[in-house]
């Protein structure tokens with residue numbers, strides 16, 4: 001059975017697209033046929049983060065409008081055979097994503113894919129609602145910061161009530177908390193919310209903690225999901241997230257301040 | 270750990286303030302979200318009934334639904350005007 005995963009958040013800019021790219025690549029690397037869809041109509045980001053922006057010919061909206069078929073619009077990743085990208089267009093007409101159209105595309109993809117990862121825009125705008133409506137699982141991306149945590153809680157209310165599963169009286173969407181941009185140093189100094197505090201407030205299953213890391217920007221500069229960077233702590237944390245999602249129990253890493261070597265101690269901040 | 274770090278870690282950080290504020294905020298949000306949709310309508314109708322007998326303001330009445338263990342408590346608060354003389358009941 002195909003699982004549709006929505007990567008969502010209440011507040012913008014918290015790391016949804018970074019997460020969608022990493023999780024989709026991680027699932028595909030482990031041999032699961034995966035497609036990542038960009039629901040952020042008008043902004044169009046996932047193709048940039050995946051590094052395939054120059055290969056876009058048709059997009060999600062074209063498929064919905066019947067101007068192209070799904071195989072013409074999907075881009076196969078050059079690094080991993082099991083990964084496909086369905087980009088979106090920069091059209092201003094967000095209403096182009098109709099529930100019927102989206103549902104039809106997802107049904108068609110469900111015939112050949114194991115996982116469909118939906119990169120959602122923030123909040124409860126039309127595109128975000130469309131991405132949430134069909135989901136089986138939701139990764140609620142949250143930063144350790146007051147407005148982000150509060151907005152995540154609001155999203156939980158919507159996930160619970162405004163979905164296909166809720167309408168059909170099926171088992172509710174499985175919700176996972178992903179805490180990103182975490183700085184153990186600042187947590188230790190009492191300047192940043194501790195992961196336990198965020199989890200206590202939201203009472204969600206913790207899928208992982210991604211540390212604040214410079215490697216995320218370098219990965220996005222290069223058009224390469226950070227999970228492919230073997231030297232990156234954020235990349236390692238995303239690999240753990242994928243394993244946990246697939247059912248492995250792993251301890252959470254990168255929660256403590258990393259010990260620096262002598263040079264780091266002399267010159268580091 | 271440097272001396273500076275030592276002083277920093279003993280200071281009560283802003284994170285604990287953030288946690289307290291969040292707990293209150295989220296609790297409020299959830300009450301509003303989970304309250305049944307008939308509540309506003311019921312409040313309006315109750316107000317109409319009360320106004321038949323006592324002249325009260327729109328904001329003199331508050332309806333609250335609270336969760337207490339596995340019990341739900343519907344709390345109805347009406348502030349009567351100071352010299353509330355019983356009005357003549359309409360239509361009787």
Ligand SMILES: Nc1ncnc2c1ncn2[C@@H]1O[C@H](COP(=O)(O)OP(=O)(O)OP(=O)(O)O)[C@@H](O)[C@H]1O
Pocket residue numbers: 009011012013014015016017018019040120121122180181182210211212213214216217220234
């Ligand atoms: N773990 C991290 N460490 C450092 N920077 C990060 C991390 N995660 C995300 N970022 C940075 O934060 C910014 C926003 O990330 P991203 O685009 O993934 O967020 P988003 O939730 O998709 O945003 P939007 O709501 O606009 O779609 C980017 O510049 C990204 O490089």
Ligand SMILES: [Mg+2]
Pocket residue numbers: 016017018040045119120121
């Ligand atoms: Mg995004």
